[in-house]
Amino acid sequence: MREAERLRIVALVHHPLALETGLNEELRALLRQSERAALTATRHVIVTSTMTAAELTENFSVPPHKITVAVPGTARPSERRKVDNDILQILSVGSLTRRKGHDILIAALAMVLDLPWQTTIIGNPRLDCAIADALAEQIKELKLSDRVTLAGESDDLASAYEKADIFALASRYEGYGMVFAEALSYGLPIIACKAGAVPDVVPSDAGILVPVDDVDATASALRSLLSDPQARVRRSEAATRAGKLLPGWADTSQIISQTLKALA
Template sequence: MTRRLVFAIPGDIETRSGGYGYDRRMMAELAGLGRDVTHLALPGSFPAPSPADLEATAAAFAAIPDGTLVLVDGLAFGAMPNIVTAQAGRLRLVALVHHPLALEAGLSTAERERLDRSERAALGVAEQVVVTSPATARELVANWGVEPGRLTVALPGTDPAPHATGSGGAPVILAVGTAIPRKDHATLVAALARLADHDWRCRIVGGLDADPATTAALRDQIAASGLSDRIELAGALPDVAPEYRRADIFALASRYEGYGMVFAEAMANGLPIVACRAGAVGDVVPESAGILVAPGDVAAFADGLGRLLADPALRAKMAAASHAAGQKLPTWQQSAAVLSAALEGVAR
């Protein structure tokens, strides 16, 4: 017998990001495990919903039958405390937190404080909180008042991949991440400007529409650095797998990651990594596979990239370690089984 689950997700489910990718894949895997999964599409304005969108969301939740198990993506859950509090008595509510909303980069102090209060209140009524990394679990216990007994860590899965073949020419540095402040492509570009005398090309893959101001500033920075012919903003692509296979180095200067699926994918493809020790990145990327520096440290990021560019032997050694670590990451089937067990516990 199938078991019903409503999975409430704000915005376009086809958005190319790690969080949406996790949601899409988990819906498919949970269905494969015998769950009757219904996707409830919520307005795309979360985590800053308009009054009209909150009203529509409240109506959608009110229409869900009593006793239904409802998994809510954290992009919405933490921003609608009044709705989940009102529904907690009749629905079995589970929050899926990719990373705390207040830790998004580029927020004003007022926005950060609002999201902190909102998410703290919402998480207080969740029967279970699912997170995508031990780092996020530690964060919620330490700073958001979530008891360990209500937490489940369901890591993103990673698909097996062949070892990257590389560019066959000037080393290709690949970054995968939407152009938003938290991904901090500006630090990567500033680091590359210090390495202009090295032979390399860089492709930054990820959506360019989420934050137009950030994208415009990034284009201006690339032009001002004189690197327009070496750094390409490729935008969002339907299939990123070929990008990993043709790259030689993976570099992303994120200031915070709730997990960092792109780092896992880079490891599955055997790419040496340069990144920042921020959020869960240090848990995902072992020291043998990557050079991790402090967030926003342009000099250290440039030094890490410079070491890999100048030393093919080091690059090959770290690539082998990265690939070996990537083979040990959980599959999507294994991760979905963890999530399904957590949901089953709530349903009982």
């Protein structure tokens, strides 16, 4: 703070820590106070979504003129390989933490066991081992072990997206939601929650957005896409159109570069 006037400090904010899922109110208040103080010391703040920009202005005392939105870039696949799965493949990508809502998705999947599907959940299990263990136990208790795979981390997400028919992730909050943008670029119909910046990323014609922590609504969305091929096709086509409009990393880099040059 003592050096704030001398230095040109620029912050990059993707997700304020005070908005993390599962915090008690004391810790949430402490983080909000700390982050507000840190952001006050900056010359400028770069954020990854318009939603985060609004959040910082409303709850962290950052004036709009100090904020630049630089949406993360999305690497476009050269051309999506046509898949013809005998059993529909549902893909979920996200670290095994409480915020990602894998427990809600798993519970919802248990409600559509009468339909044919397989689900692969890709994500780092080491960030919260207790949550990872709880998810594995939930799958076992719901007798989903032959239908749901916790695949751990992967260096080949492109192949996973290519092989999928549906993308589903029940995040309780997202500062942007890069995996949703990636799913759009691969033309996947999406099931997600009306949480954080997700509605800004996923168009209503490309995905079904449900309330946070609503197992019944998530199951209903799954049933809708699993049982209606035409609905999948319509949303897939909409996802493909939206994916083509997403910025690339060169676009994001240019926005950040121009912002930093203006401050120099």
